[in-house]
Amino acid sequence: MLDHIGDKWAILVIRMLSDGPLRFSELKRDIGSVSQKMLTSTLRNLERDGFVTRHVTPSIPPRVDYELTAMGRDVMVPLNALAEWALRNRARVERSRRSFDTKRARATKE
Amino acid sequence: MLDHIGDKWAILVIRMLSDGPLRFSELKRDIGSVSQKMLTSTLRNLERDGFVTRHVTPSIPPRVDYELTAMGRDVMVPLNALAEWALRNRARVERSRRSFDTKRARATKE
DNA sequence: CGGGATCCTCGAGGATACTG
C-alpha cells in the first residue's frame, strides 16, 4: 500500500489538493511535467483508495473536479511530517552525497 | 529525494536496522524476496545519502555490517508515523478499493 | 476538456556466473 502512495505523482497531487478542489486541467497545468495518462491513472488510484473524490459536471466542454476526502486530509498529517523532515535535512543529505561521491572518485582513480 | 527513499527496499531496510546493526546476509535472508543486486544498490544509496554506515571486517570469509547513522534513526520518526498510519487505515483503504472495483465491474457489464 | 486506446521506449530490477 505504501508503494502505491509512492506512485511518483500521488503525493504531489494530494498536496496540491490540500487547499481545495482542483480541475483536471489545473492539476495538469500546475504539475507541468506529467503526461495526462499518468495524471489520470494517479487520480484513479487515489480515488480507488479513497483519498480523493471525482466530481463530474456534464457540460460542454466537460468539467471534472477532484477533491480530498476526509481520509485524504487525514493522511496528509504523516505525509507532511515526512515532507518537512526532507526539507529540513536536504542539505545534510546533499553534503553526504557529495562527500561519498568524491571519495568514490578518488578510489576509482587509483 | 523522497522518490529515492521510496526505492522499494529502502524503507524496509531502514526499519530492519532500527534494532541494531545487521550483516549483509542477515538482511538478505530476512527480506527473502530481494536479489543481492538490489540489496547492494539499496544499501549503497542509503550509505551515500548518509542514512547508513558500512563497516567492513577484512577476514575470510569477509564480513560487512550495516548500521543506522544518527540521521538514519532521525528519519525513522516521520517514517514510522507514516507506517503506523498505513497500518491503522489499511482496512479503510481495502474497503474503498473493493467498493470501487465492484462499481466498475457493474458499469462495465452494462 | 477529460480521458480512453495504442504504440513504443527505457530503465528498474531479476537470474546467473565469477572474484577477492
Added chain:
DNA sequence: CAGTATCCTCGAGGATCCCG
C-alpha cells in the same frame, strides 16, 4: 560472504490520436 559484471525481461510511463 559480499560483492561486481552481464544479460534479459517486463512494466511504468511518455507520445499521439481519437471520441463524447
